[in-house]
Amino acid sequence: MELKDKVIVVTGGGRGLGRAMALELAGKGAKLALVDLNPADLDEAAGLCMEKGVEVRTYTANVADEQQVEQLFTDIARDFSAINGLVNNAGITRDGLFIKAKDGQVVGKMTMEQWNQVIDVNLTGTFLCGREAAIKMIETGSEGCIINISSVSRSGNMGQTNYTATKAGVQAMAVTWSKELARYGIRAASIAPGYIGTEMVMSMKPEALDKIASGIPAKRLGKPEEIASTVTFILENDYVNGRCIEVDGALRI
Numbered sequence: 001m002e003l004k005d006k007v008i009v010v011t012g013g014g015r016g017l018g019r020a021m022a023l024e025l026a027g028k029g030a031k032l033a034l035v036d037l038n039p040a041d042l043d044e045a046a047g048l049c050m051e052k053g054v055e056v057r058t059y060t061a062n063v064a065d066e067q068q069v070e071q072l073f074t075d076i077a078r079d080f081s082a083i084n085g086l087v088n089n090a091g092i093t094r095d096g097l098f099i100k101a102k103d104g105q106v107v108g109k110m111t112m113e114q115w116n117q118v119i120d121v122n123l124t125g126t127f128l129c130g131r132e133a134a135i136k137m138i139e140t141g142s143e144g145c146i147i148n149i150s151s152v153s154r155s156g157n158m159g160q161t162n163y164t165a166t167k168a169g170v171q172a173m174a175v176t177w178s179k180e181l182a183r184y185g186i187r188a189a190s191i192a193p194g195y196i197g198t199e200m201v202m203s204m205k206p207e208a209l210d211k212i213a214s215g216i217p218a219k220r221l222g223k224p225e226e227i228a229s230t231v232t233f234i235l236e237n238d239y240v241n242g243r244c245i246e247v248d249g250a251l252r253i
Contacts, residue, residue, distance in 0.1 A: 001145065001235050004029035007080040008235070009073075011063055011129055012090035014041025016198040017149070019048070020224035021087055021231050026052040028232060033076045033083075035059045035090070063090045063125030073132035082142040085235050086133040088126040088170065089149045094118050095159045115162045122166035127173065130188070134181055143185035145235050148174045149227075150192040152248045167192070171244050178242030187241040189234050194248025197221040218249030 008025050012018040013034030019041075022032055026049040034049075034056060036042045042058040049056045057079055061072040077083055094117050100108035130146050137144045153160055154167035170190060177188035195201065195212050201221065202209070213220050230247050234240050246252075 001084065001143075001238060003232070003235060005031060006084040006235075007031045007033065007076070007082050007142075008085040008087065009033040009035065009076060009083060009129075009133060010087045010089055011035045011125070014038050014045050016200065017193070017196065017224050017227055018087075018089045019045045020228040021089065022049050022056075023052070024225065024228035024232055025235075026050075026054045026056070029054060030085075031055045031080060033057050033059060033080065035061055035063070035072065037062060063129055064120040066128055069125075069128040069132050073129075073136050077136040077140055082140045083133055083136045084142050084144040086129060086144070086146045087149070087231055088129050088147065090125055090129075091122045091149065091166075092118060093160070093163050095163065097159055098161045110161055118162035118166055122163070123169045126166075126170045130173065130177060134177070134184075134186055137186050138184050145187040145189070146174070146177060146181075147231055147234055148188070148190040150174075150190045150244060152192050152194045152246065152251055154192060155252075174244070175242045182241065187238070189240055189242065190244040191227060191230050191234070192244050192246045192248065193222060193227050194246075194251040195221045196224055196227060198224055216249045216251045218251075220249065222247060222249060 008030045010018050010022050013022050014036035046056045046058050059072055061068045094114040096110045096114050098110050126148055148170040150171040151167040153164050156164050174188045174190040
């Protein structure tokens with residue numbers, strides 16, 4: 001796909017990985033629909049992208065709410081007359097041990113609130129956005145690509161029963177969509193980042209960051225721009241379909 005003037009939707013586009021992706025795509029000349037819950041973050045990200053001379057529109061929506069997502073993609077299709085790509089980037093963590101015990105007594109467990117919050121945003125939100133994007137691609141006759149953001153943690157990681165379940169799920173959904181949607185000229189793929197130096201991660205204590213980096217064969221955290229360039233690669237290469245690209249410095253949890 002030639003990205004110039006193509007309409008790409010980025011959820012969680014106000015900051016972190018989403019903002020890096022938006023800036024990368026703006027540099028390729030894509031038109032951007034940025035989605036987030038924080039209007040201030042959206043405005044700042046949009047301003048940076050518009051400096052690159054591209055059209056950018058912002059949308060505030062909760063990706064876990066079906067009605068909001070349906071309206072979101074109706075609005076985007078109306079505003080741009082096409083949708084050529086979606087990066088399902090919006091996600092949260094609510095970490096905690098599955099069960100915590102001491103001296104044979106259970107003293108804690110992952111709560112239903114922790115479980116449901118992560119499932120709602122990461123898994124249901126990805127499902128809803130992917131579904132509605134595909135509908136609008138078909139209705140507008142737009143060949144396109146859907147990219148789900150998974151994680152190296154999809155293989156299992158301590159303290160992340162909820163998160164790992166969602167990240168395994170979004171990878172599997174991308175494989176399923178690649179098979180179902182190919183007949184409409186729509187591709188689907190996923191990216192599994194390792195530890196990436198977003199604002200949230202870099203706010204950790206230096207000693208914690210050093211410990212994380214020491215366990216990565218590359219001996220450093222990834223850069224948001226390295227995930228963003230992987231998004232571009234998938235969008236631009238029309239033969240990438242149904243695959244998960246790992247960008248983790250050989251961490252392989």
